Amino acid sequence: MWRLFLIALLGAAGTSQAEVGGDAENGQTLFRQCSGCHEVGQGARDRIGPHLNNIFDRPAGAADGYRYSAGLQRAADGGLVWTYETLDDFIENPRRLVSNTRMSFHGFEAQQERDDLLAYLRQFSASPGNIPEAAPTAAAVDHAVAPEVLAIIGDPAYGEYLSGECTSCHQASGATDGIPSIINWPAGDFVVVMHAYKEGVRAHPVMQMMAGRLSNEEIAALAAYFESIE
Amino acid sequence: MTFNRRIFLGSAAVTAGLLAAPMVRAQGKPRVVVVGGGAGGATAARYIAKDSQGAIDVTLVEPTRTYYTCFFSNLYLGGFRDMQSLGHSYGTLAAEYGINVVHDWAVGVDRDAKTVTLAGGSSLPYDRLILSPGIDFVDGAVEGWDLSSQNAMPHAYKGGSQTELLNAQIIAMPQGGTYAMVAPPNPYRCPPGPYERISMVAHTLKEVNPTAKILIADPKEKFSKQGLFEEGWNDHYAGMIERVGPDFGGADVVVDPAAMTLSIDGDVNNVDVCNVIPAMKAGRIAEIAGITEGSWAPVNAVDMSSKMDENIHVLGDAAAQGDMPKSGFSANSQAKVCANAVRGALTGSTVFPARFANTCWSLIDTEDGVKVGATYEATEEKIAKVDGFVSQTGESDELRAATYQESVGWYDGIVADMFG
Numbered sequence: 001m002w003r004l005f006l007i008a009l010l011g012a013a014g015t016s017q018a019e020v021g022g023d024a025e026n027g028q029t030l031f032r033q034c035s036g037c038h039e040v041g042q043g044a045r046d047r048i049g050p051h052l053n054n055i056f057d058r059p060a061g062a063a064d065g066y067r068y069s070a071g072l073q074r075a076a077d078g079g080l081v082w083t084y085e086t087l088d089d090f091i092e093n094p095r096r097l098v099s100n101t102r103m104s105f106h107g108f109e110a111q112q113e114r115d116d117l118l119a120y121l122r123q124f125s126a127s128p129g130n131i132p133e134a135a136p137t138a139a140a141v142d143h144a145v146a147p148e149v150l151a152i153i154g155d156p157a158y159g160e161y162l163s164g165e166c167t168s169c170h171q172a173s174g175a176t177d178g179i180p181s182i183i184n185w186p187a188g189d190f191v192v193v194m195h196a197y198k199e200g201v202r203a204h205p206v207m208q209m210m211a212g213r214l215s216n217e218e219i220a221a222l223a224a225y226f227e228s229i230e
Numbered sequence: 231m232t233f234n235r236r237i238f239l240g241s242a243a244v245t246a247g248l249l250a251a252p253m254v255r256a257q258g259k260p261r262v263v264v265v266g267g268g269a270g271g272a273t274a275a276r277y278i279a280k281d282s283q284g285a286i287d288v289t290l291v292e293p294t295r296t297y298y299t300c301f302f303s304n305l306y307l308g309g310f311r312d313m314q315s316l317g318h319s320y321g322t323l324a325a326e327y328g329i330n331v332v333h334d335w336a337v338g339v340d341r342d343a344k345t346v347t348l349a350g351g352s353s354l355p356y357d358r359l360i361l362s363p364g365i366d367f368v369d370g371a372v373e374g375w376d377l378s379s380q381n382a383m384p385h386a387y388k389g390g391s392q393t394e395l396l397n398a399q400i401i402a403m404p405q406g407g408t409y410a411m412v413a414p415p416n417p418y419r420c421p422p423g424p425y426e427r428i429s430m431v432a433h434t435l436k437e438v439n440p441t442a443k444i445l446i447a448d449p450k451e452k453f454s455k456q457g458l459f460e461e462g463w464n465d466h467y468a469g470m471i472e473r474v475g476p477d478f479g480g481a482d483v484v485v486d487p488a489a490m491t492l493s494i495d496g497d498v499n500n501v502d503v504c505n506v507i508p509a510m511k512a513g514r515i516a517e518i519a520g521i522t523e524g525s526w527a528p529v530n531a532v533d534m535s536s537k538m539d540e541n542i543h544v545l546g547d548a549a550a551q552g553d554m555p556k557s558g559f560s561a562n563s564q565a566k567v568c569a570n571a572v573r574g575a576l577t578g579s580t581v582f583p584a585r586f587a588n589t590c591w592s593l594i595d596t597e598d599g600v601k602v603g604a605t606y607e608a609t610e611e612k613i614a615k616v617d618g619f620v621s622q623t624g625e626s627d628e629l630r631a632a633t634y635q636e637s638v639g640w641y642d643g644i645v646a647d648m649f650g
């Protein structure tokens with residue numbers, strides 16, 4: 001069923017303008033919109049999203065140790081492989097290709113932007129032309145948090161109680177629809193993001209208000225809980 | 231790093247056991263009865279059942295099989311949602327959380343015997359009773375109107391059929407006709423609700439009946455998000471909406487449901503739709519239980535327990551709790567604090583400090599969303615506001631559209647948090 005649907009979609013994508021020939025430099029700039037969740041390049045690790053090294057020709061759902069959403073897992077089980085065409089389709093509108101993906105990104109509408117981004121990402125894939133010595137460009141952190149704050153080990157039981165304040169809006173199932181998923185994030189990323197809201201570096205009035213009164217321990221507790229839930 | 235859930239639950243139970251002696255019961259599990267399966271009651275029942283993992287017997291009493299949310303019912307009037315998308319069943323709460331869902335009315339509470347009587351005749355014993363019955367209307371609040379007039383002049387302030395009726399009447403208005411609203415005095419459920427409704431009705435009329443008029447009789451000097459609504463009405467519905475405040479007799483209102491007239495300060499207006507939203511009070515069962523003072527049931531902020539009976543908790547609109555607005559978000563937030571406290575009292579689990587929050591989104595026109603929110607804490611005296619924000623006038627279209635998208639996500643989120 002999935003396979004059929006995918007083929008139908010790809011058929012449509014094949015007729016579009018997906019072409020190798022984007023501007024990798026502009027792609028690097030565009031990647032800033034992705035780097036809150038994804039790393040690529042030397043030393044890239046799984047963060048909120050999986051790392052993107054060798055993404056080309058990699059079967060979907062195959063980054064070792066990364067916990068994928070049920071939606072992406074289903075797509076992977078159905079045989080989705082990341083090629084230029086499938087990636088092009090995915091970044092145009094992630095949820096159209098993979099319904100229920102946790103990736104809450106609206107997508108790049110312009111074909112040129114997608115070409116540029118893919119030209120950039122392509123540099124980090126072995127096939128073709130990997131550039132292993134390329135400098136790491138993506139930093140998932142958009143805000144510096146003191147190491148002693150990052151080191152706090154949160155109490156997941158307290159985090160579970162506190163999470164009630166989050167699940168009035170963010171769904172515990174990880175579903176995303178207008179409000180992003182916050183489950184299974186690496187605890188460190190969660191902590192960084194919450195401190196960014198708390199200090200007003202990230203702009204969102206509800207999140208600034210909610211984070212504003214969380215102590216360092218409470219943020220760590222929430223991070224521990226959301227990282228741990230199934 | 232992944233936590234092993236079983237180990238952590240086990241150790242938490244041990245620690246909790248050391249901190250507080252669990253209530254010893256000679257027979258059976260502790261029993262919680264929840265009356266009202268809305269924003270407060272469904273959330274409380276779900277959290278107690280989920281977190282106690284079978285250690286507490288939870289019964290939820292709710293007459294209707296499908297709960298139609300009031301939240302987003304205005305979007306239904308604006309044509310942005312269908313009624314079906316607002317209906318939610320109790321199936322998951324029963325099947326997956328083991329909650330005993332009883333579709334009946336609670337008609338009596340015996341506080342000495344600790345039992346609730348149902349209309350069907352049976353009675354339910356409880357160790358803790360949670361009341362979240364929402365609102366009823368104050369008798370005689372609007373001269374000429376009583377519940378028997380609710381078909382001629384709907385309130386549409388409880389979910390479901392009343393909202394459908396109001397919608398049908400709006401659609402059936404003659405071209406150039408008048409939709410009137412009698413707005414309620416404070417405090418009432420959903421402070422921005424009547425004004426979001428005006429926006430949504432205007433949106434529909436602009437499409438199907440552009441020469442129609444909207445007339446509001448309002449007993450209040452000011453109202454929630456007033457600057458934002460008035461800016462939006464000017465931008466989107468110029469010349470359509472007239473609001474008569476108290477200085478021009480907005481509090482001095484008489485309706486005649488048979489003649490379809492609304493008199494404001496003696497001035498008789500013939501209207502085609504008259505949406506009467508009377509003054510409100512706690513759902514009647516709170517009064518029957520004898521725990522109200524004036525119109526509402528006073529509670530202690532730390533655990534939402536009644537100030538008159540420590541074994542009864544009151545959530546949501548029915549409670550007099552302090553600074554929180556009466557909203558679905560507030561009821562949901564209070565329910566989680568209450569669930570944690572009730573579970574602690576009955577099983578000795580850790581009770582964490584109370585904390586509350588609320589955010590209310592309103593839609594003014596297509597993709598033009600605004601919001602207001604605040605955080606709250608428990609003090610001796612009441613639930614007290616800590617911090618808050620409100621959308622600004624003159625925001626960009628992109629921000630307003632994002633705010634609307636967010637509200638759609640919130641709806642799915644809160645409904646999942648209530649019903650599983």
Ligand SMILES: Cc1cc2nc3c(=O)[nH]c(=O)nc-3n(C[C@H](O)[C@H](O)[C@H](O)COP(=O)(O)OP(=O)(O)OC[C@H]3O[C@@H](n4cnc5c(N)ncnc54)[C@H](O)[C@@H]3O)c2cc1C
Binds near residue numbers: 386420547558
């Ligand atoms: C037009 C409108 C728009 C709104 N928009 C928003 C919004 O955008 N955001 C927001 O947060 N809030 C909104 N609200 C407010 C929100 O609907 C209420 O504040 C919320 O539902 C209150 O929850 P509750 O549990 O107190 O009562 P309810 O949700 O009303 O639940 C009460 C339940 O108790 C049942 N019940 C009553 N008496 C008995 C009895 N004797 N025995 C058994 N069961 C009984 C009823 O059948 C009902 O299901 C809106 C309200 C309206 C009217």
